[in-house]
Each structure stands twice: as structure tokens, then as C-alpha cells.
Amino acid sequence: MKKQHSTIPGSVTVARGFRAAGLSAGIKKTGKKDLALIVSDVPATVAAVFTKNQVKAAPVKLDMQHVKSGTASAIIANSGNANACTGKVGMIHAKAMAAAVARRLGCRDEEVLVCSTGRIGVLLPIVKIEAGIKKILKQISRTGGHDAALAIMTSDTKPKEVAVRFGKWHIGGIAKGAGMIHPNMATMLAFITTDAAFSRGVLQRALRHAVNKSFNRVTVDGDMSTNDTVICLANGLAGKPPLPAFQAALDHVCLELAKMLVKDGECVTKFVTVEVHGARNDRDAEFAARAVCNSALVKCSWCGGDPNWGRLMDAIGYSRAKIVEEKVDIAYNGVSAVKSGQPSRTPVAKVRKIVKQPVFTIRIDLHLGHGSCTMHASDLTEAYVTFNKGE
């Protein structure tokens, strides 16, 4: 299908009828922004995808209830504290956040979604947050998306925002990531808004499709968090677009945000795209790609710019994908390194030059079928370890 969307400047407030803000409520000791609010002028159809972790933060549990109503008017999110492993008090706090927003917007509590991200096992400073909510409701504006993007950051070094237009419709999104970034999501939040009109079922299927091809195809450190949430609000103010054009635009927004998560992963220096082709099926291709992208040894060699393809062979060999050693080809940016399971004649220096670059693509051909999978991964650096050692 021909691409019909174009990227435009903007953020989560690009679509009609959305306002947002971000401010410091005093949760982060640094004084940086830590409270974000996104509001739709009219109740929006809601779709959401949550972490599959069995340990779910209180706001995730609450949102799983709230999205059942099918519509939402606002998302309130804090950074600096995950409100996870906080028991009954944690749930009371999450509900209090929703209620504080709903009371002032004049909507039902169920129409407010709550997200938290940060350290696990610490109670929220709920009094500060309630004061922040009172304040932030007065600040929401059509240009507040950027501040909201800043306010959901934890160890991110930059805000992540995407906006696209197709015909008269818009989709805008913000996200945060950094650590615990893994397929099936991570300590990652993504909020996507659109003025397109869709039923809940169609919107949920579209979001699930986009997430599977984006947030579920990136990895930084292989840990999946307790708070991962992707929410899409569709307020319908621009009417109903053709579904294929909408899906393509939504896929684009999710993939761009997902790539930003990897590029801004904690202390990473490389952005590597791993394509597996010729697997028995797509599932096998995904197993192989994930094994490569999550191997500590592979990621260390990327960090050092070392074309150590033996570690890739090793990783696909122990993955759950069926492989036949003698059939495997591996190429870096199109330059062959492995042919039929053995070193090809390419001078190592030529491959090393590619791996020394900050961005490159590895293509693995298994020659067993038609399954394929593309993933985006970072390297593993000394700085990542240093960053995650202490408190």
C-alpha cells in the first residue's frame, strides 16, 4: 500500500481536541518535571496494551479495570515512582489520582487512566501528587505535549515525540523508556492520541498490531517491567478514516517511538537492526532474532565494534528456532561475513568497519522457509553496568 501519512512537527497534542501539560510535583528529588496530564475535550474511545508481567503495578491493575468502560477522557502519569509492590495502599493511591482528575474534569473516575514509572517498592508521595494535579489541570494546553513528554522521563536523556498527518486526520504520540526495555515492552509508557473515529474493537486490534511490530520488537537489556503501558485515545473529532491508512500511520508512530526507546537506552552507543529471514516460520524467526538481540556476549562485541559473528551463530543455535548450521548466511550492511555456516571470504577489516559504526543492520538467512522478523537492539556498555549498579 502507498504510504499516505507524513511526519509533521508536534506531539501528543497534535490531534484535534487534545490538551496536555507537564510540571514538577516534587516526586523527583532533582526538581525535574514528574507529572503529566493528557486530556481529550470529548470522551475518547480507548485501546490499551499492558505488561504481561505477573507483578503488575497498582496503576496497571486499575487501568485494566478502567479501559473496560471503553472510553477515556484523560491520562494522568507520574515519573520517579512506579507505585509497584506497594500493596493495598498503592491501589488506594492510584484510585486517588484518577479521582482527583475526574472530580475536576467532571467525568467518571473510570474515564481517567493512571500511569506511574520509576523505582519499585516505595509508596507514592500522594499529598504532593494531589497538589500537583490541582495545579496541572489549570496548565493544560494545545501546545503542552512537549512538557508532558518531559514529565514522563526517568533515565531517558531526551523526550520522545512523534506526530503524523494523513488526510484530515492526525496521530500524535509520546513515550518514555531507557531501562528494562525488552520485547513485550518494558518500563515503557507510550501515549498515543488521534482525532480518528473508530469503535473500541477496531482500535484495540489496530493498536495490538502496531505494538507487536514496534514496542515488542525492541530490546535494550532484556528485562520486562511491572508498569509497561501503551494507551491510544481516539476522540473521533475528525471523523472516520480508511482503516488501512490509519493502520499504516499508527504503525509508523509506534515504530518511530520504539526506535527512539532503543536509541536512548541507558548508556547505549549502538543501534543495531537484526533481520532474520528464511526461518521455518515467523515464530522461529522471532526466537532467533531475540536470542541474538538479548545475548550479553553479542551486545558486548557490538559495543567494542568487534564483528564476532561466532557469538551470533552460538545465539541462534541455542535459540528455540530450528536452524541448520551449514545453511546459515550472515551479512553486515549487505556485506557477507558467514556463508553456509562458515566464514566468507570477505576481509574481516571490511566487516569491522561496519560494526564500528553507531548504526548498522545484520541480516541472518536461515534458508529453511519463509519466516522473517526484524528487531532493533542496543549494545551493552560498561556505562550501562555503572548506571545500574547503585541507587
Add this chain to the structure above:
Amino acid sequence: MKKQHSTIPGSVTVARGFRAAGLSAGIKKTGKKDLALIVSDVPATVAAVFTKNQVKAAPVKLDMQHVKSGTASAIIANSGNANACTGKVGMIHAKAMAAAVARRLGCRDEEVLVCSTGRIGVLLPIVKIEAGIKKILKQISRTGGHDAALAIMTSDTKPKEVAVRFGKWHIGGIAKGAGMIHPNMATMLAFITTDAAFSRGVLQRALRHAVNKSFNRVTVDGDMSTNDTVICLANGLAGKPPLPAFQAALDHVCLELAKMLVKDGECVTKFVTVEVHGARNDRDAEFAARAVCNSALVKCSWCGGDPNWGRLMDAIGYSRAKIVEEKVDIAYNGVSAVKSGQPSRTPVAKVRKIVKQPVFTIRIDLHLGHGSCTMHASDLTEAYVTFNKGE
């Protein structure tokens, strides 16, 4: 059962009728020892466990054929080169190593097992190795076990040797590890010899049992190698011992060697024992323990001495083990950190003091059943990344 074995000084040559040697054949550029030979004076019953990686080094493929004969007289092993991803030439080289030993010992080629460890995808310097084999056959002695242990080292910093006696029987073992250390083994080799007499079937079951509780319960970096091999030779010169006493002694030898692998993992600073209790079943307990032991974030916090139990909760939550957040207890060296899924009242400083130590035990109680699993893991350090970055 009462423990009947006692640890004694010695190595892989402690059992009657075994001789060994280690020398430099010039495979390693450093000039360090890189060729090891272990010989039994009489054909020994052989049992072996190999890597499950689908990419298997040539010597592994060869040994899988050779062990079918049921007996072996020698193990020839080189370090510095894995002879993996080396195609037909690699297999010819592995066969040549076996043949060179067999010719001089006067046994069949099938009675010689071959092991290689080191870099993947490089052809063996077979001429140097054949010259080395000629030389090493003249050097084997009853005290050569230590030299053999030195000769199989790659990035290991010290040789790994264990010897035990029970009644009139002996078991001796050597191993090498360092990187790619993972459950289901790793770039690890372990050679175990005994003067006990057993049929092949009994010996294989005993070895499998011991490996499952030892080498398959340790992890350094989560990568499983192409060359992993554990071989046990039983030459029967001391007659047939009671099986329970033999099994206990063999379990001990394997577990001690496995622990040495973790303690001498590449650039590690911590030795952490993770016990999961109260899982629905042993399989679930293993899933939970592995998720914890393989989490990059958990391992980083161990490195920094940070009692970040939220990362443990997160890891067991995304593992394939069934857990109920509100039932989970976590203790460090018996000091409670998490009670019913939430922080316990223990001062954080008290737990931090434990995690700052080089050796500690984490006990996780799921309170869902009677399944349990114990694993031994290392931390993840900046030095590990540095070590594995380059060539």
C-alpha cells in the same frame, strides 16, 4: 544418606590407572599451555553430556559418535580454538586428533574423545597440534592432572580441580569455564575420572543426575556454547562401589567444579546463591531462579551491592513460573527484605550490608507449593563488558 566421601588433594589423575599431561603446542599466541591429554591404562566405561546448542563444534559431533562404542581410553583437548563453524575441514581435523592419539596408544580411534575450546570460526593449526600430540604422549604421568587443568584454560584465571575418596574408590575432575557460562552448560569442559566399575547405562544416568544438579544450575552470562562437554571415564580398577555412595561423591565433584566456574567467571566480583522455594513444582522454581540469575539489571545491582529487590520481583514476575505477588517473601542471608510482596520492616542498611559482601544467598518463597531450585550466579560488571568488547 550419610556422606561417605572426603575431599583429598589431587586432580583428574587421583583415581587408579589414570595419567595426564598438559603442554604448549603453540595454539595460544601467549605461549601458555593449550593441549591436554588424559589416558586410562585400561579401556574405561564412558558417559558424556554435550551442549544442546544446534551449532555444535566438530569435536562435539565426533564425540557423540565415539561415545556410542561405550568405552574410551583417552581424552585429547585443546584450548585457544573451538574448532566450531569450521565445516568439513574442522571434522577432518577433529578426526586427525583422535587418530594421532589412538595410533600411539594402540587403541581404536573411537576410543579417543576430542575436545576444543576457544574462538569460533577459525581453523585449527593442525600441524602444530599433531606435533604436540606426539610430544604429550611421552609426558603423561600420574601427577600430570594439574598440567592438564592448566592446558584447558581459556579466559579462566585459575585451574579447577577436585578429588574425592570414598572407601577404596576415587573420583577426580578438572574443568574450565569463564565466559558463555549458562545452565545447560557453556563454553565449559569438565573431565571426570574414577576407578569405580559401572556399566555404561548406570554411569550415564549417574552423570546426567550430577550434571543437572551442578553444571546446569550455574550461570555467568546466559550464553550456551557450541562446545560444552562433560565426560566421565570409569576404568573399574577399584571394583564396583555401592551406587548411592558413588552418586553422592560424583554429585559433590560436579557441584564443586560448577561453583568454581561461577567464582572464576569473567571479571565477576560476586557469588550469589539463589534458592527458590514453595513453587508449584520444581520446573516453576527453576524458571523463577533462572529469570533472577539471568537478569542484567539484577546482576548489575549485585555488582553495586544494591539490595534492589524490586528487580527480583520484576524478574520472577516475567518468568514462566506462576507467582502471586501478594505471597512472595524474599530474604538475604535469612534477613527478610520482602514480606507478602511488599517491603518488610528490615532497615535497608541491614540488607545492603549483606549484598555488599562477595558471597551471599537469596531465598525466594513463593508459597504456592513444594517446588524448589537452587542456582549459583555471578554479577555483571563493567570489566566483563570491557573484556568481551574486543578481540
